[in-house]
Amino acid sequence: MKSIQDVRATNAETFNTKTRSHLYTQWQRFTASDHSSFRIGIWGTTGAGKTTFLAMLYDALLLRPGWTVAADGKARGFITGHLRNIRTKGRFPAPTEVTAETDIFRYILQEEGSQGADGAYNQITLDFVDAPGEFYERPHQADRRVSGKMDILDYLSSCDGIIFLLDPDRVDESLGDEDDDYRTMLLDLMLEFQERGIKSGVSDDLRLEQYMAFCATKSDKNTYWTQREAPQNLLENVMGDTMYRMLGSNFCKPNRYSFFAVSAIGRYQDPETGEWVENVSYNGQAPAPRRSRAQEPVVSTTNIGPAYEPGAPEAAAVAEETETPAPPRSPNASWAPVSGNGGSRPDYAPEVSIVRKSAITPFNVLEPLDWLIESMRRDPPRILK
Ligand SMILES: Nc1nc2c(ncn2[C@@H]2O[C@H](COP(=O)(O)OP(=O)(O)O)[C@@H](O)[C@H]2O)c(=O)[nH]1
Ligand SMILES: [Mg+2]
Incomplete structure (x- = not known):
């Protein structure tokens, strides 16, 4: 398996106008066919767990009574490939690479009994670009303005709700010099949303219309697991306390943002002790090691x-x-x-694998979605699409 560095290097080269114009064409196809549905998008940096989460989310939706989920043709290939790897081989997806054919995938959700007076279902679309993190981390880079094509900001700012997937392992200390931390990335994004909101003239409120679910991924890991009841603290740590406070004091309306600790793989219950234990093994050894500030020399x-x-x-x-x-x-x-590797990002390592494939128990994968859907139905955001 390629290392994350290899993938990033290749991605930087391939992430060009061609990719964007392909996306743009698709985007037009999607927006043209949109009815009265809510659109939900995903945001997440490299290695945050987007691909894994999206595959397991689909799985959870399939299993859920009272709901029907459909995937468009492209999303189907994405799902079957990844789910097979996860469920039958216990393997995580390979790092996502940029190709000229980076696609927008769509899941369509429909709830039993949600028909309106005209008998039409009130559908929810979950649109996502399973793009590598660079796509999210450097939205302003280079060719965007030149090509004038679809980019991540167009996509996200047209969503009614956004699921943010933040990697709790990605603390400031683990970033290289060229990497922005979550605070910088999120602040940029919020400012951009704000500017677009103002320009759209849809509302005279300076705060954002979007609903936002901030999720800390990989919360099955021991250290995060103990914090799962207080996800706001976990996310405050991950995004930094200034960004965390600014959400409430400047950007978001009070009921339009929320925090979740999630895990696509979850923990499993040890049949002997009855305890819920980690289901991911690192370096082929017993589960446990966690990159953390405490472990730094x-x-x-x-x-x-x-x-x-x-x-x-x-x-x-x-x-x-x-x-x-x-x-x-x-x-x-x-x-x-301490040489070199103390400052590097979490690597994609093939030796990171799932211990008990048959006991995968996703944790909180549906909750952010449910919160978004419920809140949006109650008080629909006004987003210019
Ligand atoms: N412990 C744990 N690790 C996870 C989980 N999901 C993803 N990972 C790890 O994070 C890596 C990146 O996940 P991936 O879904 O490829 O992230 P993406 O780059 O955002 O698409 C995986 O290779 C795993 O090592 C999870 O639910 N629990
Ligand atoms: Mg991926």
Whole structure:
């Protein structure tokens, strides 16, 4: 399996006008056929768990009584491929790559008894682009304005509701220099929505019309699992407390945003102990390890500072001890700069796999959708489509 770095490099090259114009054509096809339905979109960065979530969401919808779900032709291929991998092989999807044929997929949902007076069903469409994270992370990049074609901002700002999938493993410390953190990305996005809302003239309220479900993915992991009852705290950590507060103080109307801890794979109940345990194994070993701030070495290169570079000022001290044939290792040796990988992002690793395929129990995958649907029905947003 390719590493995330390989995929990102290829994606950067392929993410060109051709991809966008293909999307644009499709988008026109979809918007032209839209009736009175609500449209829900998905946002998520690389590795946040979008593909896995969307496959398991479909699965959960199929199993749900009182609801019927249909997938358009392209979405069907997406679902069968990924679900087979997850359910029968216990494997996560491969990192999504940009191709010229990046597609918009659509699930159509219909609830029993939801017909209006005219007998027509009030359908919900869940439209999503299973695009790699770059698509979401760098919406303003390069060719967008030049080509004037469909891009992620057009797509998201035409949605009545958005499911945000945030990776709790992606904390600031794990980002490389070129990566934006969630705070930056979300703030950009909110400002863009605001600007588009104002320009559309649909409402004179400066706050956003969209409903937004902020979801922390992978909450099956031990550390997050214990926080599942207080998802707002988990998300405050992930997006940063300023962004978290700005949602309420500046961007969103009070009942139009909510927080969820979700997990596409969930935990499974150990038949012997009855305990709910992690169902994902990392590095082929027993489940558990979590990338976290706590596991970072206490002393890192950043706070050692250049003055402590081995070989620089210390050299003098060592020189004075030359009479001792084998000077004892300085205790400072344990400060040795931690090389490279301390700062990298979570990798897609083939050795990350599902332990008990037959016991996959998604956690909270339907809840964000239900909250969105229920809220939108109660108080429909005014979105210019
Ligand atoms: N523990 C756990 N890990 C997950 C879950 N979903 C995804 N992952 C991990 O996150 C990686 C990226 O998931 P993917 O769906 O490909 O993310 P995408 O890039 O947003 O489409 C997977 O390879 C898994 O290692 C989950 O529900 N639980
Ligand atoms: Mg993907």
